[in-house]
Amino acid sequence: MSWMDDGGFEMQTFPAQDGRSxxxxxxxxxTTGPTCxxxxxxxxxxxxxxxxxxxxEMEADK
Structure with missing residues (x-):
């Protein structure tokens, strides 16, 4: 299982104080814990x- 599957990466939306998303x-x-x-x-x-x-680029290298 990758670090992404284990919860090592996450994206969420939230409203800013001025209402923007x-x-x-x-x-x-x-080693570093969460970096936001x-x-x-x-x-x-x-x-x-x-x-x-x-x-x-990765597809072109195949």
């Missing part, structure tokens, strides 16, 4: 684009 991305490792990043919608979109770019 925000995302909380949490990485949890045995708060992201705007634009930042989530940038993460998605980078993930898609990396996936395309």
């Amino acid at each position: 925000m995302a909380r991305m949490v990485f949890c490792t045995s 990043f708060i992201l705007t919608k634009t930042e989530v979109q940038r993460v998605r684009r980078e993930c898609n770019r990396i996936l395309k």
